[in-house]
Amino acid sequence: MTVGRLAHSPAAADHTESVARPRPTDAASAAVWDLAATVVDPEVPVLTIADLGILREASVSGGSVLVSITPTYSGCPAVEAIRDDIVTVLAAAGYSDVAVRVVLSPAWTTDWMSADGKRKLEEFGIAPPTGTRPAGPVSLGLGVRCPHCGSLHTRQLSRFGSTSCKALYACQRCQEPFDFFKDH
Numbered sequence: 001m002t003v004g005r006l007a008h009s010p011a012a013a014d015h016t017e018s019v020a021r022p023r024p025t026d027a028a029s030a031a032v033w034d035l036a037a038t039v040v041d042p043e044v045p046v047l048t049i050a051d052l053g054i055l056r057e058a059s060v061s062g063g064s065v066l067v068s069i070t071p072t073y074s075g076c077p078a079v080e081a082i083r084d085d086i087v088t089v090l091a092a093a094g095y096s097d098v099a100v101r102v103v104l105s106p107a108w109t110t111d112w113m114s115a116d117g118k119r120k121l122e123e124f125g126i127a128p129p130t131g132t133r134p135a136g137p138v139s140l141g142l143g144v145r146c147p148h149c150g151s152l153h154t155r156q157l158s159r160f161g162s163t164s165c166k167a168l169y170a171c172q173r174c175q176e177p178f179d180f181f182k183d184h
């Protein structure tokens with residue numbers, strides 16, 4: 001597993017996303033947060049764990065570092081890779097006493113994905129979770145926008161795409177298939 005390192009984007013002070021990205025306010029913890037926030041999700045390597053809202057907490061107490069993560073779904077096979085990557089990134093920065101805690105409750109939701117993350121997903125060719133999509137059968141593709149041409153005339157081909165958290169869609173305008181990151 002390679003440790004992905006994206007340029008740090010100053011996610012900082014978007015208060016509307018404070019639930020999704022509880023970046024600590026004290027400098028020592030924020031420094032750890034910013035390092036952990038560079039780790040990418042193995043399944044969606046264009047997104048960092050901060051973009052996804054998987055990164056929940058970072059704190060420094062004495063010489064000990066605690067990082068908490070909430071996987072996108074329980075049993076997510078990426079958890080171990082993410083945990084290892086966090087430890088590796090922090091070790092490279094000189095933090096030797098690092099504990100990574102997996103927190104399953106409250107459960108992760110696509111609402112924790114940052115606006116930045118959704119934009120990156122779309123650029124990557126994956127339709128981001130819509131969040132505000134009106135209630136209705138997802139199978140009709142209501143509100144799922146084609147990441148290639150922007151058309152809303154899309155339909156679901158399969159409930160599961162390249163991973164179980166995605167569904168496979170096809171655009172009826174440009175004919176391109178694409179993954180939709182399902183809301184949950």
Ligand SMILES: [Zn+2]
Nearest residue numbers: 146149171174
């Ligand atoms: Zn299209």
